[in-house]
Amino acid sequence: xxxxxxxxxxxxxxxxxxxxxxxxxxxxxxxxxxxxxxxxxxxxxxxxxxxxxxxxxxxxxxxxxxxxxxxxxxxxxxxxxxxxxxxxxxxxxxxxxxxxxxxxxxxxxxxxxxxxxxxxxxxxxxxxxxxxxxxxxxxxxxxxxxxxxxxxxxxxxxxxxxxxxxxxxxxxxxxxxxxxxxxxxxxxxxxxxxxxxxxxxxxxxxxxxxxxxxxxxxxxxxxxxxxxxxxxxxxxxxxxxxxxxxxxxxxxxxxxxxxxxxxxxxxxxxxxxxxxxxxxxxxxxxxxxxxxxxxxxxxxxxxxxxxxxxxxxxxxxxxxxxxxxxxxxxxxxxxxxxxxxxxxxxxxxxxxxxxxxxxxxxxxxxxxxxxxxxxxxxxxxxxxxxxxxxxxxxxxxxxxxxxxxxxxxxxxxxxxxxxxxxxxxxxxxxxxxxxxxxxxxxxxxxxxxxxxxxxxxxxxxxxxxxxxxxxxxxxxxxxxxxxxxxxxxxxxxxxxxxxxxxxxxxxxxxxxxxxxxxxxxxxxxxxx
Numbered sequence: 001x002x003x004x005x006x007x008x009x010x011x012x013x014x015x016x017x018x019x020x021x022x023x024x025x026x027x028x029x030x031x032x033x034x035x036x037x038x039x040x041x042x043x044x045x046x047x048x049x050x051x052x053x054x055x056x057x058x059x060x061x062x063x064x065x066x067x068x069x070x071x072x073x074x075x076x077x078x079x080x081x082x083x084x085x086x087x088x089x090x091x092x093x094x095x096x097x098x099x100x101x102x103x104x105x106x107x108x109x110x111x112x113x114x115x116x117x118x119x120x121x122x123x124x125x126x127x128x129x130x131x132x133x134x135x136x137x138x139x140x141x142x143x144x145x146x147x148x149x150x151x152x153x154x155x156x157x158x159x160x161x162x163x164x165x166x167x168x169x170x171x172x173x174x175x176x177x178x179x180x181x182x183x184x185x186x187x188x189x190x191x192x193x194x195x196x197x198x199x200x201x202x203x204x205x206x207x208x209x210x211x212x213x214x215x216x217x218x219x220x221x222x223x224x225x226x227x228x229x230x231x232x233x234x235x236x237x238x239x240x241x242x243x244x245x246x247x248x249x250x251x252x253x254x255x256x257x258x259x260x261x262x263x264x265x266x267x268x269x270x271x272x273x274x275x276x277x278x279x280x281x282x283x284x285x286x287x288x289x290x291x292x293x294x295x296x297x298x299x300x301x302x303x304x305x306x307x308x309x310x311x312x313x314x315x316x317x318x319x320x321x322x323x324x325x326x327x328x329x330x331x332x333x334x335x336x337x338x339x340x341x342x343x344x345x346x347x348x349x350x351x352x353x354x355x356x357x358x359x360x361x362x363x364x365x366x367x368x369x370x371x372x373x374x375x376x377x378x379x380x381x382x383x384x385x386x387x388x389x390x391x392x393x394x395x396x397x398x399x400x401x402x403x404x405x406x407x408x409x410x411x412x413x414x415x416x417x418x419x420x421x422x423x424x425x426x427x428x429x430x431x432x433x434x435x436x437x438x439x440x441x442x443x444x445x446x447x448x449x450x451x452x453x454x455x456x457x458x459x460x461x462x463x464x465x466x467x468x469x470x471x472x473x474x475x476x477x478x479x480x481x482x483x484x485x486x487x488x489x490x491x492x493x494x495x496x497x498x499x500x501x502x503x504x505x506x507x508x509x510x511x512x513x514x515x516x517x518x519x520x521x522x523x524x525x526x527x528x
Contacts, residue, residue, distance in 0.1 A: 009066040009074050009126075012054040012084060013119045019050020020115040027108025036105060041487075043111040044095040050115060051092040054122075058084045065128075071190040072128040079266065079361060081516045083125035083259030086369040087252050091118040093376050093491060094248045100485035101383065103151040103242040110150055114248060117143025121256035130179045130189040133260065137175070137224070141168050144253060147245035148237055160240025167223065167233040175220025181213030191264065211306040218310040224257040225344045226337075228317035238337035239392070243383030246333065250340055250379065251372030258347055258368045262361050264307075265354035311352035316449060318345025323456040326463045332382055333392045335463060336375070339418060342460060343371055346453055350433045353440040362513050363436040367429040369509070370502060371418075374426060377495030378414045380488060381407060388482040397467055399476020406493075407484055408471050413496045415464040417503070420457050425503040430457060432510070 007014065023046045031039045058081055066074040074080075095111060104110060120139030127133040145168060149161030183189055186197035198210065219230060226234040238246050322342030329335040350364045382392055384407060389396040401408040417426035434450050484492070502509050 005066055009061075009076060011057040011061070012088070013122050015054035015057060016050050016115045016119045016122070019047055019053070020112040020119075022046055022050070023111045023115070024108050027111075031108075036102070036107070037099075040101070040107040041099050043107045044099045047095040047111040047115055048092045051088045051095070051118070055085055055088045058088065071188070072192060073132055074123075074126045075128055075263075076126065078516055079259055079262050079365065080126035082365050082369075082513050083255055083262075084122050086255050086365075086372060087118055087121045087125065090251045090255065090372050090376060091115070091248070093373075093495065094244050094252070096487060096491045097244045097247060097376070097380050097383070100488040101242065101244055102387075103154070106150070110147070110244075113143050113146050113150075117147065117248070118252060121252050124256040125259040127260065128191050128263065130182065130191070130194075134172075134176065134179065136256075138172065140253060140256060141172070141224075144168075144245075144249055147248060148241040150245060151240075151242045154240065154242075156236075156240035157242065158240075160236040164233050164237045167230075171220045171223030171230065174216050174223075178213045178216030178218075178220060181209055181216065185210055185213065214307050215310055218307065218314065221257060221261060222314055225254055225261075225348070226341050227314045227344045227348055228321045228341060231318070231321070231341045231344075234341060235334045235337040238340070239331055239333040243379050243386065247376045247379035250336070250375045254340075254344070255368045255372050258351075258364060261351050262354075262364055265351055266361065308352045308354075311348050312445075312449065315345045315348035315352055316452060318342060318348060319453055319456045320345075323459045323463075326460070329463070330393050330395075332394060332397070332467055333379075335467070336378060336382075339460065339463075340375070342456060343367075343418075345456075346430065346433060349449055349453060350437055352449075353437045353446055359439060360436045362510060363429075363432040365513050366510060367433050369513075370425045370429045370499075373495060374414050374417050374499055377410065377492055377499070378418070380492050380495070381411050381414065384482065384484050384488060384492075389478075394467060394470050395477070397470040398474050399479065400471035400482070402476055402479065404482040404484060406489070407482060410492045410496045411471055412468055413499055415468055417499045419461040419464045421461070423503045425499050425506065425509075428503060428506040432506075 023043050026046065027039055027043050031042060061076050061081070065072055065076050091114060095114060098107065098110065117140050120136045120141075120143060123136030124133060124140060127136055145161055145165045148164050149157055151157035179189075182194050186194040188194060188197070222230040223233070237249060241249060318341050322338045322340070322345060326335050326338035326342070329338060347364055347367055350360060350367070354360045354364075385396050385400070386392045397411070400411065413424065417424035420426045420430045422428075430453075434453060437446055437450055440446075
């Protein structure tokens with residue numbers, strides 16, 4: 001590895017960092033005395049331009065990757081390219097929502113933190129090494145903590161940021177604990193070599209430690225995606241954070257974290273040709289010696305046994321807790337938080353029954369990207385209602401179709417998509433994911449979990465309809481029109497149109513994802 005290779009592979013991240021620096025220089029150096037709306041518009045547009053340049057680098061990058069010796073550090077293309085493109089588009093939409101917001105005067109700093117957090121998401125999506133993963137996660141997480149606390153005049157914002165930070169520190173400790181065991185057992189921080197080492201662990205007495213390490217890693221990553229029982233931060237954070245920050249947390253961090261989980265699943269099921277090693281013997285260098293085991297033909301990887309079990313349990317718990325808890329919410333922000341927990345459960349179900357190849361990964365990527373798009377629109381609409389009424393409770397949506405018919409139509413489209421109603425994109429996301437699960441394994445357990453997911457989707461329709469009932473059926477307490485500023489309305493209409501069009505033509509996004517995946521670089525053990 002040399003610095004030229006590092007710069008080439010990290011061009012998208014570099015573009016975001018340069019854009020963040022440029023935003024700070026322009027905002028603090030040239031526009032300090034300008035009107036807030038002007039400063040917000042300039043900062044947001046510079047940030048969007050940075051995302052556009054980074055997106056161009058992502059889409060035009062070749063298939064080369066970054067390695068140190070035989071250890072792969074960052075990959076280019078495949079899951080990484082799809083997730084990075086999604087992160088950049090969602091970040092740009094978040095920045096556009098900032099233009100009409102008025103929760104802070106420090107708009108340049110807000111945009112800079114958003115871009116740096118997005119940089120962490122890009123690193124996570126391409127990471128193939130434990131150390132790189134942790135650096136990316138911390139860069140993303142620190143940015144999210146700051147964004148949550150950015151509404152300095154709001155006590156809820158400060159409280160939610162503190163809770164988020166404390167829970168995040170605990171999850172980082174779990175993750176590092178699991179990483180340390182993986183390194184101690186395999187002698188490497190590279191994901192590919194760790195997975196290879198898992199073949200040999202069945203011959204020694206280290207398997208309980210291996211299972212414990214995977215549980216710790218699942219706990220750390222479960223926090224990032226707000227999966228039960230690591231979800232307690234989500235309702236307070238979604239409720240207290242400024243609307244653009246909440247939209248960013250609910251979308252970009254989910255896409256990056258699930259991209260990492262797809263990477264782990266893809267590597268764990270990599271078709272290593274062990275039958276061609278010298279004398280049919282696989283030698284794995286562990287930290288406590290050389291373990292030799294007979295591997296005459298490829299066999300199911302032991303790495304996934306505890307991993308898939310933990311993910312399946314977390315998926316079932318998330319679907320149940322998320323949907324049932326959402327029924328009792330009167331705050332639409334908290335409702336979306338518990339809904340996000342439930343959606344994380346659906347995606348974790350796909351990861352628990354992950355298969356090497358494009359179908360499972362495509363379904364998970366399709367779900368995360370479309371969910372992120374819909375969630376940004378939902379938080380944008382909630383932010384508009386909140387600014388007009390001073391509340392995010394369901395009562396604030398009373399008579400919305402009379403106070404602003406266009407905004408009510410946007411809320412209708414987005415919430416029905418989250419519920420999975422055809423022909424909106426949310427329906428195809430769930431259909432593809434559940435079909436991928438059953439195509440991998442159609443046993444009684446997987447059938448029961450898919451049935452649970454379908455049943456919980458029906459439950460989710462009830463609480464989404466509670467919001468729509470107040471918007472369309474129940475009379476308004478206040479008939480004063482709700483005015484939406486032009487840029488925010490444009491973003492909301494673009495998101496709603498995307499949800500409808502991608503639902504009517506699902507093959508467009510599916511085909512685009514399939515054109516990137518799979519492009520996977522992996523390391524084969526040398527003969528002998």
